[in-house]
Amino acid sequence: MSTPAALNREFVLDALHEVIDPELGYNIVDLGLIYGLDVDSGVIKVTMTMTTPGCPAQDYILSGVYERGISLPGVRDVTIDVVWEPAWSPQKMTPLAKAHFGIQD
Amino acid sequence: MVTLANRVSRWTLPAFALALVNFLLAEALILAGLTWPARSVSAPGTLAAVHLLVIGWLLLLMLGALFQFVPVITARALASQRLALLTLLAIEAGLAAMVGGFLAIGRHPALALALPAGGTAVLLGVLLAIFNLGVPLFGARPLALPGRMVLSGLAFLLVTVALGLSFALAFTVPPLAPYLAVLLYAVGDHALAGLGGWFTLTAMGVSYKLLPMFMLAPEERGVAGECVHVLGAGGFALAVGAGLARVWVAAEALRVAQDSGYMAIAIAVMIYLWDIVRIYRTRKRALIEAHNRAAAGAFGFLGLAAALAIGFAATHRLGAGAPLIIFLVVFGWLGGLGLTQLYKIIPFLTWLTRYGSNLGRGAVPRVQDLVRERRSYPWFALYFLGVLLGAACVLAGHAGGLRPSLALVTLATVGLLIEYWRAWRGHYAHGRRDASAPPSFVSNQRG
Structure with a gap:
């Protein structure tokens, strides 16, 4: 199956902005939780982390990533790999997210 | 597809609801003038309110929180969600019996057995909780500081409940009555083991995980955190152990050991409060939420309680x-x-x-x-x-x-x-x- 022209990394990342970390109340992309993202032949491969291991919201966030990804046109599957190295820190946030939380570089 | 594994403790919110109801009941007893200071510290109403507060409010609150918190710090599930429900039922039923038993003192002798029966039910609930929480904690060894502090707290919980049950038995079982007068000297140790060793150590451990997590501050507490745990757990163990021994043996060395325990506790509290200030100051999240802002009041009262305890001890008025x-x-x-x-x-x-x-x-x-x-x-x-x-x-x-x-x-x-x-x-x-x-x-x- 060929990948639709619009289905690329940027398109998927844009869609994942709609998935939030409920505790921090901010989207997972700008929080810096997405470590890697590839799109190949309609399959989205996400490598991501959580703000802390054992987070009770982990499965809900993973489910959110899957549901948002699989809803995109042309997507056949979404695979998610959760990693803990390197550990997440607030420094991984985008400047916009840092500004939201009042974090200085 | 991602399967939603059950990472949410099913019985935590019901535990909080029960705890809050018990808190309101205790406050109602106090407002109704059935407790100290309107009545004596050993009045039935006072005893009922105290147990509503420490078992009904604080114990259920803490266990409800730990049923959710321990899986977070261990990344392992509880032994059983059903055991968590049994814990709540046993503790609440036991508490109801105990409160009834206290209020019946001197009025309905037939209800006296409600005290040891209720105490046994509470002990059973606590044992179930310790097993339920102990399984993920032991499975996740070596534990980080918050987990070790929770483990220490659970050990003190066992001591507290065992002491409480011995009071209830001496109070109601005639052959054990002669021991009651002696055991009453250990009421202070019972309170210290419960409010200090169990609640305070556990609350400190939980706060060491949650505060940095919510405020985006460094989680690693280093030497300060280790000192809080070692001095706190050691201090409470020494003070409670020596205090219990002094009930039976009058020895100067035991008094010195007890005072050393108090001193270690005071130092642990001071280091902890300094470390909490450090967490607030080193946080990355400039705008913090209401629960963390308001928690400063609770930390202030811990400091005030410790300062007054030191002041009372220095002037030999700790009992008063x-x-x-x-x-x-x-x-x-x-x-x-x-x-x-x-x-x-x-x-x-x-x-x-x-x-x-x-x-x-x-x-x-x-x-x-x-x-x-x-x-x-x-x-x-x-x-x-x-x-x-x-x-x-x-x-x-x-x-x-x-x-x-x-x-x-x-x-x-x-x-x-x-x-x-x-x-x-x-x-x-x-x-x-x-x-x-x-x-x-x-x-x-x-x-």
Whole structure:
């Protein structure tokens, strides 16, 4: 199956902005939780982390990533790999997210 | 497809609900004048209120929190969700029997057996909880500091409940009656093991994980955290152990050991408070949420209780000052920390159970959308003001002023309870009282 022209990394990342970390109340992309993202032949491969291991919201966030990804046109599957190295820190946030939380570089 | 594994403790919110009801019942007993200071510290009403506070309110609050918190720090599930339910049932039923037994003292001798029966049920509930929490804790060794502090706290919980049960047996089983007078000397050790070794050590351990997590501060506590744990656990063990031994053996060495334990506890509390200030100061999150702002009041009361305890000990008035210190620890430190943290935990668990499965499929609110923080601040302020006024009255020798002060505390408790209820019902998220309808807005920020 060929990948639709619009289905690329940027398109998927844009869609994942709609998935939030409920505790921090901010989207997972700008929080810096997405470590890697590839799109190949309609399959989205996400490598991501959580703000802390054992987070009770982990499965809900993973489910959110899957549901948002699989809803995109042309997507056949979404695979998610959760990693803990390197550990997440607030420094991984985008400047916009840092500004939201009042974090200085 | 991602399967939603059960990472949410099913019985944590019911435990909080029961705990809050018990807290209100205890406050009602005090306001009705059935307890100290209107009656003696050993009056039936006082004993009933004290156990409603420490078992009904604080124990259920802490166990409910640990049923959710221990899987977070160990990344392992509880041994059984069903055991968590049995724990709640055993403790609440046991507490009801104990309160009935206390209130029947001197009036209905036939109900006297309710005390050891209730105590046994509470002990059973506690043993179930220790097993349920111990399985993930032992499975996740080597544990980080918060886990080790919780483990130490659970050991003190066992000692506390065992001591309590021995009091109940001596009180009601005639052949054991001669030991009652001796055992009563250990009531202080019972309180120290419970309020200090169990509640305070555990609360410190939990706060060492949650505060940095919520405020985006460094989690590693280094030497300071280790000192708090070693000095705290060692100090409580020494003070309680030597205190119990002194009930049977009059030895100068035991008194020195007991005083050394008190000193170690005081140092541990001071280091802990300094470390908490460090967490607040090194946080990355400039704008912190209401529960963390208000928690500063609870930390302040821990410091005040410790300072007064040191002052009373230095002037050899520790026994006379004990009711005030217990009041500050129960209402100011532990109660204050509990009420402030519930303001975050209840909306968070509500979000997980009510909205979590919609994430990625449509509009969902944020946890922050489930509360109106500005409405909580007057209640937190009133609560801590009431505790402070009550403590000031007792310290000034006007213990009668405690009841009016407790009226403020009770009013604030009711106010906060309404806010918790609104968060759970999705009152603010939906902008209307009907919480059954899905939220009608998207709250995701875009970078």
